[in-house]
Amino acid sequence: MPSVASKQYSDDVSLLVLLLDTNPLFWSNTSITFSQFLSHVLAFLNAVLGLNQLNQVVVIATGYSSCDYIYDSSLTSNHGNFESRGTGMPPLFASLLKKLEDFVTKDEELSREEGHEDRTPSCLLSGSLSMALCYIQRVFRSGHLHPQPRILCLQGSPDGPEQYVAVMNSIFSAQRLMVPIDSCYIGVQNSAFLQQASYITGGVHHTPKQLDGLFQYLTTIFATDLHSRGFVQLPKPIGVDFRASCFCHKKTIDMGYICSVCLSIFCEHHKKCSTCGSVFGQSKLDEASSVSDKKRKAPHT
Amino acid sequence: MSNQRKRLTGEREDEDDEDAEGIGEWERAYVDDRSWEELQEDESGLLRPIDNSAIYHAQYRRRLRMLSAAAAGTRIQKGLIRYLYIVIDFSRAAAEMDFRPSRIAVMAKHVEAFIREFFDQNPLSQIGLVSIKNGVAHTLTDLGGSPETHIKALMGKLEALGDSSLQNALELVNEHLSQVPSYGHREVLILYSALCTCDPGDIMETIQKCKKSKLRCSVIGLSAEMFICKHLCQETGGLYSVAVDEVHLKDLLLEHAPPPPAIAEFAIANLIKMGFPQRAAEGSMAICSCHKEVKIGAGYMCPRCKARVCDLPTECTICGLTLVSSPHLARSYHHLFPIAPFDEVPAFSSLNDSRRTLGKSCFGCQQSLIGTGNKPGPCVTCRKCKHYFCLDCDIYIHESLHNCPGCESIHRPKSVSLMEE
Numbered sequence: 001m002p003s004v005a006s007k008q009y010s011d012d013v014s015l016l017v018l019l020l021d022t023n024p025l026f027w028s029n030t031s032i033t034f035s036q037f038l039s040h041v042l043a044f045l046n047a048v049l050g051l052n053q054l055n056q057v058v059v060i061a062t063g064y065s066s067c068d069y070i071y072d073s074s075l076t077s078n079h080g081n082f083e084s085r086g087t088g089m090p091p092l093f094a095s096l097l098k099k100l101e102d103f104v105t106k107d108e109e110l111s112r113e114e115g116h117e118d119r120t121p122s123c124l125l126s127g128s129l130s131m132a133l134c135y136i137q138r139v140f141r142s143g144h145l146h147p148q149p150r151i152l153c154l155q156g157s158p159d160g161p162e163q164y165v166a167v168m169n170s171i172f173s174a175q176r177l178m179v180p181i182d183s184c185y186i187g188v189q190n191s192a193f194l195q196q197a198s199y200i201t202g203g204v205h206h207t208p209k210q211l212d213g214l215f216q217y218l219t220t221i222f223a224t225d226l227h228s229r230g231f232v233q234l235p236k237p238i239g240v241d242f243r244a245s246c247f248c249h250k251k252t253i254d255m256g257y258i259c260s261v262c263l264s265i266f267c268e269h270h271k272k273c274s275t276c277g278s279v280f281g282q283s284k285l286d287e288a289s290s291v292s293d294k295k296r297k298a299p300h301t
Numbered sequence: 302m303s304n305q306r307k308r309l310t311g312e313r314e315d316e317d318d319e320d321a322e323g324i325g326e327w328e329r330a331y332v333d334d335r336s337w338e339e340l341q342e343d344e345s346g347l348l349r350p351i352d353n354s355a356i357y358h359a360q361y362r363r364r365l366r367m368l369s370a371a372a373a374g375t376r377i378q379k380g381l382i383r384y385l386y387i388v389i390d391f392s393r394a395a396a397e398m399d400f401r402p403s404r405i406a407v408m409a410k411h412v413e414a415f416i417r418e419f420f421d422q423n424p425l426s427q428i429g430l431v432s433i434k435n436g437v438a439h440t441l442t443d444l445g446g447s448p449e450t451h452i453k454a455l456m457g458k459l460e461a462l463g464d465s466s467l468q469n470a471l472e473l474v475n476e477h478l479s480q481v482p483s484y485g486h487r488e489v490l491i492l493y494s495a496l497c498t499c500d501p502g503d504i505m506e507t508i509q510k511c512k513k514s515k516l517r518c519s520v521i522g523l524s525a526e527m528f529i530c531k532h533l534c535q536e537t538g539g540l541y542s543v544a545v546d547e548v549h550l551k552d553l554l555l556e557h558a559p560p561p562p563a564i565a566e567f568a569i570a571n572l573i574k575m576g577f578p579q580r581a582a583e584g585s586m587a588i589c590s591c592h593k594e595v596k597i598g599a600g601y602m603c604p605r606c607k608a609r610v611c612d613l614p615t616e617c618t619i620c621g622l623t624l625v626s627s628p629h630l631a632r633s634y635h636h637l638f639p640i641a642p643f644d645e646v647p648a649f650s651s652l653n654d655s656r657r658t659l660g661k662s663c664f665g666c667q668q669s670l671i672g673t674g675n676k677p678g679p680c681v682t683c684r685k686c687k688h689y690f691c692l693d694c695d696i697y698i699h700e701s702l703h704n705c706p707g708c709e710s711i712h713r714p715k716s717v718s719l720m721e722e
Contacts, residue, residue: 064712065711065712066710066711066712067706067709067710068710069667072667110712111712124709124710124711124712126704126709127706127709127710127711128710130665130698130702130704130705130706130709130710131664131665131666131706131710133697133702134663134665134666134694134697134698134702134706135665135666135667137666137693137694137697138666138667138668138693138694141693163709164631165631165634165635165638166704166709168628168631168632168634169634169635169702169703169704170702170704171628172628172631172632173701173702173703176421176701177701196628200628239580239582240580241579242577242579242580242626242627242628243577243579243626243627244577244626244627244630253577254576254577254578254579254604255574255575255576255577255604255605255622256574256575256577257572257573257574257575258572258573258574258575258630259570259572260381260382260484260485260568260570260571260572260573261378261381261570262637263381263425263630263633263634263637265630266572269572270572273570276378276570278570279570280570280571280572281569281570281571
């Protein structure tokens with residue numbers, strides 16, 4: 001954090017890293033098709049690039065079995081000889097679409113290799129967040145004058161609880177780098193990870209109600225650069241639930257017991273920690289009286 | 302050098318500068334910017350500038366190797382709930398100016414940065430401050446979890462007087478720390494500037510007392526290595542280091558921020574009752590228990606006694622329940638599930654197949670890994686996912702992010718539990 005204070009930002013130039021959810025398990029049953037969704041997103045990216053000549057956009061696809069960089073507006077190879085697809089897409093994004101198509105095919109191949117058991121519907125959010133942060137760290141290293149980076153997560157897949165630790169690590173690293181993580185959730189249930197990410201890093205979280213107006217949501221809420229956000233009314237965070245869930249039953253609890261060794265959370269008093277195996281309250285002085293004390297073993301303090 | 306001149310001439314050089322050290326305008330340019338230190342000789346005796354990034358990375362790799370050699374593949378238990386006392390020596394030796402502007406100012410600045418970093422990495426731990434002045438140890442602040450209180454108390458009293466007494470400080474800290482719960486790890490970090498210690502009794506007895514009460518003492522010396530400090534650290538299992546300049550002092554201090562490897566008998570595993578408060582509704586009014594004022598809106602409600610607190614983590618002033626939120630616990634998880642260090646790839650290795658396909662650009666930041674002249678530049682690779690990363694991403698991933706992007710980008714089936722990583 002001390003190192004960030006000395007960096008000089010150009011006033012309203014922004015670097016937007018877009019994490020696009022391409023999870024086929026989610027896109028197979030939604031009200032909006034993937035191609036309609038893409039047309040909203042591409043128009044939004046065009047709008048962001050049009051706001052300022054120096055703005056930069058990077059797109060990372062979050063797939064089911066892999067993540068990869070799809071588009072980087074600062075690379076000159078984008079303006080090569082790509083024929084316009086004839087679907088009304090600007091030729092600027094022809095390379096984006098081609099790479100996205102390649103990525104989705106490869107992702108599908110990789111998921112097929114893994115077999116059909118244990119099909120969790122989540123996408124690899126932690127992977128794409130980590131890649132985005134590495135890219136942003138590279139931008140910080142490039143010198144004093146660089147755009148203000150932020151991350152926008154466009155996701156519909158639900159949270160995968162196995163990614164909790166990795167996602168929280170990325171969130172804290174983003175908080176230290178002062179990079180806000182905005183999130184636009186287009187799925188059905190609520191995403192606790194994205195709500196916490198936006199709350200902790202100071203970004204904006206929003207769940208659009210009508211997906212056929214997605215472009216309007218994106219441009220009015222998520223296109224503003226960081227400097228101008230002070231002058232604009234953005235959706236405020238409402239009631240982020242920071243309660244923990246116990247390791248034994250997975251229900252959210254108000255009060256619980258924490259193992260002092262491995263910080264696992266339990267809802268009731270146990271004799272032994274199921275994660276690290278440490279036995280509680282064992283000390284050389286207590287061993288003699290431990291038998292009589294068992295019935296009266298109350299939580300300390 | 303300028304101090305000597307002042308003493309010899311006995312008067313201040315006050316030509317056109319208000320500098321109290323009495324150096325001339327032309328000398329000031331060289332005080333901070335010692336540009337001759339940035340040059341190095343190569344094999345034939347010619348001068349060339351130091352390649353900072355390679356040295357930085359080499360230092361980082363050495364540090365990582367030492368840490369992983371100590372861990373030796375097993376998961377080392379770390380003391381996550383720490384009760385740390387910082388003892389700062391405010392004896393007359395602290396007024397020396399060999400650290401610019403003076404040892405006190407440098408110590409205060411770095412201790413402030415350390416306190417913030419400490420609470421960032423150990424949100425459930427507590428710090429207390431003790432100062433040594435005139436041979437007596439004073440408690441500046443009691444053990445607490447709020448960085449602002451400590452920093453305010455520290456900055457309030459920055460003056461150097463009298464002798465320094467190591468024994469008095471250790472006795473005082475021992476007394477305070479005997480009252481903490483048994484599951485916490487007790488630690489002391491002493492910033493020692495003096496070259497001697499004036500003690501009322503036998504310091505060896507005090508050291509044995511500290512050892513018996515399982516207090517881990519570490520010392521950072523600012524002047525020179527002393528036997529008594531070394532003996533203290535060896536007996537109690539702490540770290541002793543001596544700082545050579547300001548930057549080195551900061552590095553040494555920040556080394557103490559991540560939790561040290563725990564010795565199992567030192568702290569008894571215990572279940573600690575904690576509360577996870579909900580955020581109070583917008584617009585609700587209540588009297589907060591920490592400031593005793595009426596506050597509207599943002600705040601948290603203790604689940605046991607329903608008192609309102611302003612900030613987390615904290616201890617409820619009414620019922621004494623420790624209140625935390627789940628991100629606070631999550632901040633310490635990376636200490637429990639560390640990622641393995643990456644392997645170095647020799648810089649001019651032959652371009653084998655995997656290197657040719659995957660190794661063209663860093664997986665994390667897309668920076669090109671091809672060095673000058675189309676030869677492969679230096680890079681590192683992850684053992685598990687076999688992706689290639691550049692040196693800067695290596696440092697960032699291991700020091701700040703704690704996630705390997707390659708390993709996170711592989712789909713893992715639900716059956717793999719969190720703890721099997």
